[in-house]
Amino acid sequence: MSLEITDENAGDVLVVSPAGRIDSRTAADFEAHVIGAIEGGALHLLFDFGRVNYISSAGLRVLLMAAKRLKGKSGKYAICAMSDPIRQVFEIGGFAKVVPIKGNRDEALSAW
């Protein structure tokens, strides 16, 4: 199983949609993609997790790195459309404090 990542622009917001598993094997691809976007100037990042079926601590680490890089800049970031098991992983890991969690993509974007 691989990880495919799609980028879309919604106004100023870059919507990053991974599809598949973000685990010990694929986290490096996710990291390169996300850090590349930030280094390319993206300031507003919405992670749409609607097609992520699994995340491990390797994936959480990438989100933490992104949060650290964006903090102090003028932009913001959030994550939306998580399944219940993935939300549980976020809660156990204390990641609700790190990345704001939104409902679906439209809700996240309309409140941006």
Added chain:
Amino acid sequence: MSNNTLTLTLRNDLEDLSRALEEIEAFGESNDWPMNWLFNTNLALDELISNVIKYGYDDESPHEIAITLTRHGERLTVTLTDDGIAYDPFTEAPQPDTDADVDDKPIGGLGVHLVKTLMDEARYERVGGVNRFTLVQDAKA
């Protein structure tokens, strides 16, 4: 009668870990195991085995890692054995501060914390020169 035991071995590389996890998921789905068993087992094995692959060996030789999954009624028991260096992550890994905000948040120990929290029991033993992990999940009512 459905098949309630799966045994498999993998090499110490992440590609083979990915293949093994797919096989476990397919086996569990075909035997109608609860979805949370599959999600949690996948996560626990990814965390523990990726740590073993990255940090568990002091040579460059290929190694074998064995996994057995056994269902007894409403209980799933997963055992994992590897011949890496002795290391008990359940007591030796750092305890992460899950209340920390972005600036202070550590990442070390997070995977082990997820495993301990998601499993009903998570045990480690060193037996006969191998590390043996036992992970137990009970079906939730």
